Amino acid sequence: MGAGFNLTGYNSKGEYDGRSEFSSDGFDQQGFNRASFDCKGLDTHGFNYLGLFVGFTYHCEYLPLSQCQHRSQDGLSREMVSFSPGKHCADVACGDGCGCSFEGRTYRFGESFESGCEVCLCSYTGAVECSCRHLTQRKEVRDMTLAERETYQQAVKMLYSKRGVWEDFARIRAEYVPQANGQYTFLPWHRYFLKTLERELQRVSSCEVSIPYFEWTVDAGSLATSAIWQANVFGGNGEHKTDCVSHHPFQHKTGWSPCLRRKFNTSVALPDAINIQLILAEEDFHQFSLRIQAISGLFHLWVGGNMASLFSAYDPIFWSHYAFMDNLWMQWQELRLDGLSSYPVELRYVKMKPFDIAPDDIMLSQQQLCTMYVPVTLGTPCNLTTSHKLSGFNKERYNGFRPPGYQRNGDNRDCLNWRARNDHRGMYDKKGFNMQGYDRSGFDQMGWDQYGFGRDNYDRDYFDHDGYDISGYNRYGFNRLNITSFGVRPDGTFTASVHGEDVEKLFENGYNKYGYDMFGFDHNGFDVFGFRTDGYDKDGCNFYFQGPHYMRFYFFIQLQIKMLGPEILSRIKRICPSITPLPEDWLVQNWMALDAHESLSLIRLIEQNWAMQHPFDGDFIPNISSVKEDGIWLPVTPDLRFCFELHWFSGCPIGTAPLACPDLCKTAQCAGYPEAECRVHNCGSCFTEWYERETDSHVMCQGW
Structure with missing residues (x-):
C-alpha cells in the first residue's frame, strides 16, 4: 500500500491512513479492501492476488442421486462437490468463507499459526502454507519396528476415543465422494485427506507418528495370507454372520461401536507389481488417475465390509491403502519432468471441499505437506541390536x-x-x-501367531521355527541330520551311499550351476538370501537375516521391473488371473460412471487393455519341493505371492526364462585368459561367458 500502509490502513509506526470508507477490518461497504479484493481474496472479476481466476459460484440443490450425478455431465464448467443423503440445503454449508479455512477454523489473510508439527500462514491467495518442523516419513507397514507400529496403533486408539472424531472422517469421505472420486480430484483430494488425519494423529501422540502405507502388490497372489491381517498388525477378516472384526489392535477393551466390518472377497483378482509398473508408464494424468482409481476400487471390494461402503474411511486399512495410492502418484510425478504441469490448469487452483485447499497447494508432497515415502525394506533399521524370539513355541513344541x-x-x-x-x-x-x-x-483368527508362523508351523517364506523349510532343509541346504540333499556333511565327507565323482559333477570348480558351493555360499561368502554366516549382508545390515525374505525379493524385483519398458513388461507371463473388471454398481455408487457413453466406456477400455497386458502362464508348475531335479537344494521363491515366476537363481532377468542349452563350454577357449572359467549364458539365448576364478568378475577374451 502507499506510504507503507497495510490492508487495514496502518503503517509500521501505528499511524492510520484516515480512509473512513473502510471498516476496522479493512473492507468497504461493497466488501472490498484497499487493494480491491474481498474477504475471500478475489477481485470483482474473480481473480486472486496472483492473477489466477479462482472465483467460483457454489449453490445447493435438493435432488435425488441420479439427477445429481446427471448434473455432473456438463464437463469442466460444473462440478459436483458433495452429496448429503437425507439433508436439505438449509442443513449443509455451501460455498467459501472469508480468509483461510483450515481444519475447522478460519484465519485472516497474513495470519500465522501453529498446527501440530507445522507452522502455517494464511496467504493472500486463500491457501494455508505450512513449513516443516518435522519431515514425516511414511514406511511400508511391514518395515515398521514393533515400537513404531504400536505407537501408530495407540494413536488411532486415542483418536477413536475422542467422541465422534474418527466417525467424522468416515462421514466426510462419504459426503464428499463426488469430489473425492472426481476424475481429476481423486488423487489430490485423498492426498490432503491423508494429511488431515495424520495431523490429528500427531496431535494426540507425537510428530513421529505417520500413516504407514500398505503395498498390497507384495501379496497380490495371496492377499488373504498377508502379514497385515495378523491380530497384532491390522486385524483380520470379519466373523461369518456379522462381518465384525472381533480382534484388532486399534480397539480398547470395549471394542468399536459400531464394529469394524470386513468381508474378504478372494474372487477379486488384484493387479501385481508388473501391472502397477505399466500404470506408472501412462503419460496422461487423466488416464493415470483413472487407472489408480480403478485398482483402488478393486482393493475396496476385496476387503469388503466397511471398505465396500461409502463409509470406507472407518476402517484403518483405508488410510494405509490410500497412502499406497498416494505413493504411486508421487512416483509417477518423479518419473517425468512435467509431473506438475500435467495437471489440468483450469482445475489446478479450484479449492477442494471441505478442505478449501487447491490441488496446486499439495502437488509437491515433501515440500508442501512435509511428507515423504520410504521404499519397501529401506524403512527398517540396518541392524537388530537385540535378539528376538522367532516363534511362540518352546523346545518341546508347545506354545x-x-x-x-x-x-x-x-x-x-x-x-x-x-x-x-x-x-x-x-x-x-x-x-x-x-x-x-x-x-x-x-494363534489368531487368521491362523498366525504374533511372530508370523502359521498353524502348520511355517512362516511366509515356508521355513519353520527351527529354520527348516517344507522339504526339511535349512538356509544352507542341510537337513536335520546335518546332511545336504546330495549327501555331504558339514565337514565335507560323504554319506556311504554317495559317490564322490557324482558330487564333483554338480560342483565343477567348486560351485554348482547356481553359483553356490557345497556348503551353501557363493564366491563372496554369502548364502542364498545374501547373508554371511555372521548374519550380515553386503551392506553390513542384519535386520532381514531371519526374514521375511520375500520382502527383500520384492525389493530387488522392483529394481528390475523399473528398468523395463511397457513392451517387455506386457510380455511377462503371470500365474494369477488377470485383473477383475469393476462391477457397474460400484462405479455408479462411487461417481465413476456418470456418463455411460464416455466414463464407463473408458473404464471398460482400460480393463480390456489390462487383460491384453496380462498373458497367463498355463504351463506353470508350482514348486512343491525345494530340492531340484538335479538334487541341488534352493529355497522356494515367492512366485505365487508375486503372481509371476522369478527364475531368481537362474541369473536371468525378470521376463527372460532360462533355456536348456548344450554344453558350449566343452570346446570353447578364451584367448588371452586361459585360466578364465567358461559359463553358458542361457537367458533367452545360448552363448558362452568368461569369468575370472578368483574374483568371479566378467572378462573379455581377445578377438571378441
Whole structure:
C-alpha cells in the first residue's frame, strides 16, 4: 500500500491512513479492501492476488442421486462437490468463507499459526502454507519396528476415543465422494485427506507418528495370507454372520461401536507389481488417475465390509491403502519432468471441499505437506541390536503349554484343568481368544501367531521355527541330520551311499550351476538370501537375516521391473488371473460412471487393455519341493505371492526364462585368459561367458 500502509490502513509506526470508507477490518461497504479484493481474496472479476481466476459460484440443490450425478455431465464448467443423503440445503454449508479455512477454523489473510508439527500462514491467495518442523516419513507397514507400529496403533486408539472424531472422517469421505472420486480430484483430494488425519494423529501422540502405507502388490497372489491381517498388525477378516472384526489392535477393551466390518472377497483378482509398473508408464494424468482409481476400487471390494461402503474411511486399512495410492502418484510425478504441469490448469487452483485447499497447494508432497515415502525394506533399521524370539513355541513344541498340553496354571486348550474344571480367570472370550486376539495355542483368527508362523508351523517364506523349510532343509541346504540333499556333511565327507565323482559333477570348480558351493555360499561368502554366516549382508545390515525374505525379493524385483519398458513388461507371463473388471454398481455408487457413453466406456477400455497386458502362464508348475531335479537344494521363491515366476537363481532377468542349452563350454577357449572359467549364458539365448576364478568378475577374451 502507499506510504507503507497495510490492508487495514496502518503503517509500521501505528499511524492510520484516515480512509473512513473502510471498516476496522479493512473492507468497504461493497466488501472490498484497499487493494480491491474481498474477504475471500478475489477481485470483482474473480481473480486472486496472483492473477489466477479462482472465483467460483457454489449453490445447493435438493435432488435425488441420479439427477445429481446427471448434473455432473456438463464437463469442466460444473462440478459436483458433495452429496448429503437425507439433508436439505438449509442443513449443509455451501460455498467459501472469508480468509483461510483450515481444519475447522478460519484465519485472516497474513495470519500465522501453529498446527501440530507445522507452522502455517494464511496467504493472500486463500491457501494455508505450512513449513516443516518435522519431515514425516511414511514406511511400508511391514518395515515398521514393533515400537513404531504400536505407537501408530495407540494413536488411532486415542483418536477413536475422542467422541465422534474418527466417525467424522468416515462421514466426510462419504459426503464428499463426488469430489473425492472426481476424475481429476481423486488423487489430490485423498492426498490432503491423508494429511488431515495424520495431523490429528500427531496431535494426540507425537510428530513421529505417520500413516504407514500398505503395498498390497507384495501379496497380490495371496492377499488373504498377508502379514497385515495378523491380530497384532491390522486385524483380520470379519466373523461369518456379522462381518465384525472381533480382534484388532486399534480397539480398547470395549471394542468399536459400531464394529469394524470386513468381508474378504478372494474372487477379486488384484493387479501385481508388473501391472502397477505399466500404470506408472501412462503419460496422461487423466488416464493415470483413472487407472489408480480403478485398482483402488478393486482393493475396496476385496476387503469388503466397511471398505465396500461409502463409509470406507472407518476402517484403518483405508488410510494405509490410500497412502499406497498416494505413493504411486508421487512416483509417477518423479518419473517425468512435467509431473506438475500435467495437471489440468483450469482445475489446478479450484479449492477442494471441505478442505478449501487447491490441488496446486499439495502437488509437491515433501515440500508442501512435509511428507515423504520410504521404499519397501529401506524403512527398517540396518541392524537388530537385540535378539528376538522367532516363534511362540518352546523346545518341546508347545506354545504356552506344557506336556501333556496344560498351561502353567493347569488349564489346557479346551479351557479345562486336569480335574476337568473350567478356567474362570476371564482371559479368554467364549470363542477362546484373549484380548490381543490369540487363542490358547497362540494363534489368531487368521491362523498366525504374533511372530508370523502359521498353524502348520511355517512362516511366509515356508521355513519353520527351527529354520527348516517344507522339504526339511535349512538356509544352507542341510537337513536335520546335518546332511545336504546330495549327501555331504558339514565337514565335507560323504554319506556311504554317495559317490564322490557324482558330487564333483554338480560342483565343477567348486560351485554348482547356481553359483553356490557345497556348503551353501557363493564366491563372496554369502548364502542364498545374501547373508554371511555372521548374519550380515553386503551392506553390513542384519535386520532381514531371519526374514521375511520375500520382502527383500520384492525389493530387488522392483529394481528390475523399473528398468523395463511397457513392451517387455506386457510380455511377462503371470500365474494369477488377470485383473477383475469393476462391477457397474460400484462405479455408479462411487461417481465413476456418470456418463455411460464416455466414463464407463473408458473404464471398460482400460480393463480390456489390462487383460491384453496380462498373458497367463498355463504351463506353470508350482514348486512343491525345494530340492531340484538335479538334487541341488534352493529355497522356494515367492512366485505365487508375486503372481509371476522369478527364475531368481537362474541369473536371468525378470521376463527372460532360462533355456536348456548344450554344453558350449566343452570346446570353447578364451584367448588371452586361459585360466578364465567358461559359463553358458542361457537367458533367452545360448552363448558362452568368461569369468575370472578368483574374483568371479566378467572378462573379455581377445578377438571378441
